[in-house]
Amino acid sequence: MSLHDTADDAEPRGPRGIQSIEVGGQLLLALAHHGRPLPLKDLAREAGMVPAKAHPYLVSFQKVGLVAQDAGSGHYGLGPLALQMGLIGLQQYDPLRLATPLIEELAEALGLTVALAMWGNRGPTIVRVAEAATPVHVTMRHGTVMSLRDTASGRLFAALLPPERLREALGAGLDELATDAPFQQALSEIRAGQPARAEGDAVPGIHALAVPVFDSLGRLVLGLTVVGPGAAIDLGPQGAVARRMQQAAQALSQQLGWRGSA
Incomplete structure (x- = not known):
């Protein structure tokens, strides 16, 4: 075992997460922060990514109901599942x-x-x-x-x-x-x-x-x-x-x- 290996083993490690979820979550945080639907370019900018990178995340979020896209403007907002989760979360707060x-x-x-x-x-x-x-x-x-x-x-x-x-x-x-x-x-x-x-x-x-x-x-x-x-x-x-x-x-x-x- 090398000194390098020993140093790595000594470093505290937190729970391992899934990076793609953490990255995509920035889009949800941006929507929650603004409280209104946003066009793709603005939403991507607020999440710190380019539109081409943000779009696949938004497609997946739409499929599970976390994001909804307005048919007229094309803007993205929080979807029905996100709203349901928010209401349930509020009910849990005393x-x-x-x-x-x-x-x-x-x-x-x-x-x-x-x-x-x-x-x-x-x-x-x-x-x-x-x-x-x-x-x-x-x-x-x-x-x-x-x-x-x-x-x-x-x-x-x-x-x-x-x-x-x-x-x-x-x-x-x-x-x-x-x-x-x-x-x-x-x-x-x-x-x-x-x-x-x-x-x-x-x-x-x-x-x-x-x-x-x-x-x-x-x-x-x-x-x-x-x-x-x-x-x-x-x-x-x-x-x-x-x-x-x-x-x-x-x-x-x-x-x-x-x-x-x-």
């Missing part, structure tokens, strides 16, 4: 299951308490809490219903849920909030893309910031909320905490099939 380890990571990284809220029959409800190393002693535990007016989680849902969903839980109370000018201004800022914020409104000296998690249809499914002492949280929309929370929420939303942007 927002809470995906988000639970995420809030543990955020709590450790930020040194702040991070929670998940979902809309319940009485309003925004805390369903998971990840405590910071030095926990914040506020009423935020599993099952807590957050104030729509005075908490970041509540304002997030008030801004982004359809009015009929809000009325189911609040009834006539929704009309009272409609005349609260500062509250409505806060909702307008959230709808414009800013995080929901609460600066000591519920508990003096305690600040909170909440960002939305969307599903594949653009519906609000979770509120990702960070809570801590006022001195520890910069509530500015461009602050480090806001940026970290928004990045996490967007990544989680994309896992759930959302195709929007921050």
Whole structure:
């Protein structure tokens, strides 16, 4: 055995794949990235290959239903099998299951308490809490219903849920909030893309910031909320905490099939 053989044997080897599938997969990735049918030359360019090389892959993908070609324009788009696989994949994603380890990571990284809220029959409800190393002693535990007016989680849902969903839980109370000018201004800022914020409104000296998690249809499914002492949280929309929370929420939303942007 030569030194060369020994060095090769010492190198870690991953599972052996089929290169042609990996190459052809770049065409599927390009279609998924653009979200619309593309002509052959554009699709090939996006996948990093010449049209003559891309075409045989597309023919095979059409035969199994991964790609479909429009009869009129000749453009290539995702086929029925790809769509079925996408729907099945989305059904397998549970927002809470995906988000639970995420809030543990955020709590450790930020040194702040991070929670998940979902809309319940009485309003925004805390369903998971990840405590910071030095926990914040506020009423935020599993099952807590957050104030729509005075908490970041509540304002997030008030801004982004359809009015009929809000009325189911609040009834006539929704009309009272409609005349609260500062509250409505806060909702307008959230709808414009800013995080929901609460600066000591519920508990003096305690600040909170909440960002939305969307599903594949653009519906609000979770509120990702960070809570801590006022001195520890910069509530500015461009602050480090806001940026970290928004990045996490967007990544989680994309896992759930959302195709929007921050």
